[in-house]
Amino acid sequence: MRxxxxxxxxxxxxxxxxxxxxxxxxxxxxxxxGFDVIPMWVADMNFPTVPTVTDAIIERAKHxxxxxxxxxxxxYDSIIRWQETRxxxxxxxxxxxxxxxxVLGGVVATLNSFAAPGDKVLLHSPTxxxxxxxxxxxxxxxxxxxxxxxxxxxxxxxxxxxxxxxxQNDIHAAVFCSPHNPCGRVWERxxxxxxxxxxxxxxCVVVSDEIWSDLIxxxxxxxxxxxxxxxxxxxxxxxxxxxxxxxxxxxxxxxHVIYDKSLRDRVTSRSSKCHYNGMNVLSMHALVGAYRPEGxxxxxxxxxxxxANVDWACDYIAEHFDGVSxxxxxxTYMLFVDCSEWCAANGRDIDWVERACWRVGVAVQxxxxxxxxxxxxxxxxxxxxxxxxxxxxxxxxxxxx
Numbered sequence: 001m002r003x004x005x006x007x008x009x010x011x012x013x014x015x016x017x018x019x020x021x022x023x024x025x026x027x028x029x030x031x032x033x034g035f036d037v038i039p040m041w042v043a044d045m046n047f048p049t050v051p052t053v054t055d056a057i058i059e060r061a062k063h064x065x066x067x068x069x070x071x072x073x074x075x076y077d078s079i080i081r082w083q084e085t086r087x088x089x090x091x092x093x094x095x096x097x098x099x100x101x102x103v104l105g106g107v108v109a110t111l112n113s114f115a116a117p118g119d120k121v122l123l124h125s126p127t128x129x130x131x132x133x134x135x136x137x138x139x140x141x142x143x144x145x146x147x148x149x150x151x152x153x154x155x156x157x158x159x160x161x162x163x164x165x166x167x168q169n170d171i172h173a174a175v176f177c178s179p180h181n182p183c184g185r186v187w188e189r190x191x192x193x194x195x196x197x198x199x200x201x202x203x204c205v206v207v208s209d210e211i212w213s214d215l216i217x218x219x220x221x222x223x224x225x226x227x228x229x230x231x232x233x234x235x236x237x238x239x240x241x242x243x244x245x246x247x248x249x250x251x252x253x254x255x256h257v258i259y260d261k262s263l264r265d266r267v268t269s270r271s272s273k274c275h276y277n278g279m280n281v282l283s284m285h286a287l288v289g290a291y292r293p294e295g296x297x298x299x300x301x302x303x304x305x306x307x308a309n310v311d312w313a314c315d316y317i318a319e320h321f322d323g324v325s326x327x328x329x330x331x332t333y334m335l336f337v338d339c340s341e342w343c344a345a346n347g348r349d350i351d352w353v354e355r356a357c358w359r360v361g362v363a364v365q366x367x368x369x370x371x372x373x374x375x376x377x378x379x380x381x382x383x384x385x386x387x388x389x390x391x392x393x394x395x396x397x398x399x400x401x
């Protein structure tokens with residue numbers, strides 16, 4: 001491979017919650033003496049970003065003025081070209097693209113444009129904790145439609161349950177996660193068509209979080225929600241960012257795509273009310289650097305690496321951890337691991353499992369925050385030998401101790 005996905009990047013002292021935030025808030029506890037930290041909880045990557053990102057930031061930083069600015073034509077052209085090349089998007093123009101400090105800010109701005117405190121919003125569960133916190137902080141009421149695992153071990157939407165929840169609760173807003181976090185489902189076109197038909201039937205504004213859409217594992221393909229139909233194009237606010245793809249979350253910077261002018265006017269008006277939703281000039285240059293030709297090649301290599309990590313980890317779980325199960329993700333770099341049978345058979349609970357992992361430096365995340373009752377959420381965006389070391393420790397010290 002041309003790019004580096006094998007080196008162990010030192011992140012201590014480099015502004016990384018993943019390694020320096022242990023023992024605070026809802027972070028894992030630090031390991032006991034003799035074990036280093038293998039960060040598998042925060043959803044950022046332990047790989048260096050594509051060099052064109054740092055090149056672009058450094059080049060801009062050489063100019064010693066950082067005053068007020070407007071997004072450049074190159075910024076918009078980079079997004080349009082990326083969406084067309086990666087996702088087959090056509091007809092995207094600069095006026096359809098708007099800045100967001102973060103995807104969650106775009107979610108909240110959209111929902112607050114159409115809903116009042118106490119109104120109900122449909123989400124699928126398991127549910128990303130960021131959705132839970134941001135909606136509840138804004139006084140919105142979440143109605144969950146649980147995903148189901150089919151006979152082939154694939155997470156699926158329960159369309160009958162979705163319709164019942166929409167009808168019974170008079171719901172007119174929904175958050176749709178594509179690909180799904182934390183389950184890693186890359187929805188097929190027919191699935192999105194059925195979901196969007198229900199949202200059309202019950203007149204729902206749809207917020208489609210597509211921040212993971214670049215991280216699609218081999219043999220799968222992302223279908224943009226807005227591409228499903230003319231109606232989907234007009235009722236959907238799609239949210240994207242280079243942050244997951246290129247490990248840029250600390251720079252802050254996302255964008256929305258809204259085709260319908262009335263919808264766009266309401267969302268941009270709402271997001272402007274705080275007077276804080278403004279782009280950082282270095283963030284703009286980072287996006288342009290990421291979306292250069294080298295970035296396309298880098299992401300293609302990255303998804304191959306992530307696919308190999310996912311295959312190895314899922315095979316290891318199946319072969320070594322009796323009573324532990326996982327549905328192989330089709331996108332993202334996260335595993336959502338079900339420990340229910342193991343805990344029942346061994347007289348343990350998920351608290352015990354987590355702490356046993358943390359004691360030996362395997363910093364996994366509590367899946368209960370994502371509505372997984374006995375689950376772990378695990379980040380596999382590490383060099384493969386670090387993934388193998390983590391699972392070896394879980395084998396020796398946790399599940400087969």
